Amino acid sequence: MGMPKVQTTADLQMQYRQVTDRVGAAAERSGRTRSDVLMVAVTKYASPDQIQKIVEMGQVDLGESRAQQLSQRVPQLQEFLDRRRVLGAAATNTTSFPDRVRWHMVGQVQRNKSKVIAPLVDLIHSVDSLRLAEELHALGARQDRVFDILLQVNVSGEAGKGGVASPAVMHLAESIQTMLHLRLRGLMTMAPHSDDPEDARPTFTRCRELFEDLKTAEVVDPHFTVLSMGMSGDYEVAIEEGSNLVRVGRAIFGEDDD
Numbered sequence: 001m002g003m004p005k006v007q008t009t010a011d012l013q014m015q016y017r018q019v020t021d022r023v024g025a026a027a028e029r030s031g032r033t034r035s036d037v038l039m040v041a042v043t044k045y046a047s048p049d050q051i052q053k054i055v056e057m058g059q060v061d062l063g064e065s066r067a068q069q070l071s072q073r074v075p076q077l078q079e080f081l082d083r084r085r086v087l088g089a090a091a092t093n094t095t096s097f098p099d100r101v102r103w104h105m106v107g108q109v110q111r112n113k114s115k116v117i118a119p120l121v122d123l124i125h126s127v128d129s130l131r132l133a134e135e136l137h138a139l140g141a142r143q144d145r146v147f148d149i150l151l152q153v154n155v156s157g158e159a160g161k162g163g164v165a166s167p168a169v170m171h172l173a174e175s176i177q178t179m180l181h182l183r184l185r186g187l188m189t190m191a192p193h194s195d196d197p198e199d200a201r202p203t204f205t206r207c208r209e210l211f212e213d214l215k216t217a218e219v220v221d222p223h224f225t226v227l228s229m230g231m232s233g234d235y236e237v238a239i240e241e242g243s244n245l246v247r248v249g250r251a252i253f254g255e256d257d258d
């Protein structure tokens, strides 16, 4: 599904509005309101200029999927925000401009990169093994910090897909619950790739059930509230099935054709 590269600010604004409107409509279809669903703008196909523009449009939550790009873009954007703040103080009518954004790591985390990633982000969506959890926990202990994480679940059981197999999730959640420098905030999943959003629905339904099972079994604590599912091709279906966090890239920024 080719989505053209977004060129102008007006295009970006239009796409951004369209996505936020659709998020709101899907939230209402599922008996909730727009503010019940967080939209993370995934910037992996965006230019630095597009990232600045979307923040100027009021977007606070940004996502990246690679350590390298994350470690460049976080300080780059912060510099822009700091500069804006200084200028804003001198100017008169700049309002409602965020001082800081929240970054989300949505892609696979290699254990040797966890040191780079963890201090830069507010939420790591993609913890998929006990060893990675232990690595992050040890890092948190050394830095006297608590890292917010999601467990990534491979609901469909598709080979080669990131995430913990559903039957292993309960046990891994119990282990993480004992790690004082990690806070288990919820689950993340990705549906198998398809051009038909309806194909994603069963994956989202099962992840939602797993999410509820963990709460019912009291394996997790009250911080466990985040269900991260849905991307450009399937975020509306994900919200209908209970997602409260969607990760949208191409539908906002377009993508490179090359």
Ligand SMILES: *Cc1c(COP(=O)(O)O)cnc(C)c1O
Binding pocket: 042, 044, 065, 106, 107, 190, 231, 232, 233, 247, 248, 249, 250, 251
């Ligand atoms: C790239 C990516 C997204 C955003 O994908 P789009 O199809 O561009 O919306 C969401 N989640 C993860 C884990 C990703 O890697």
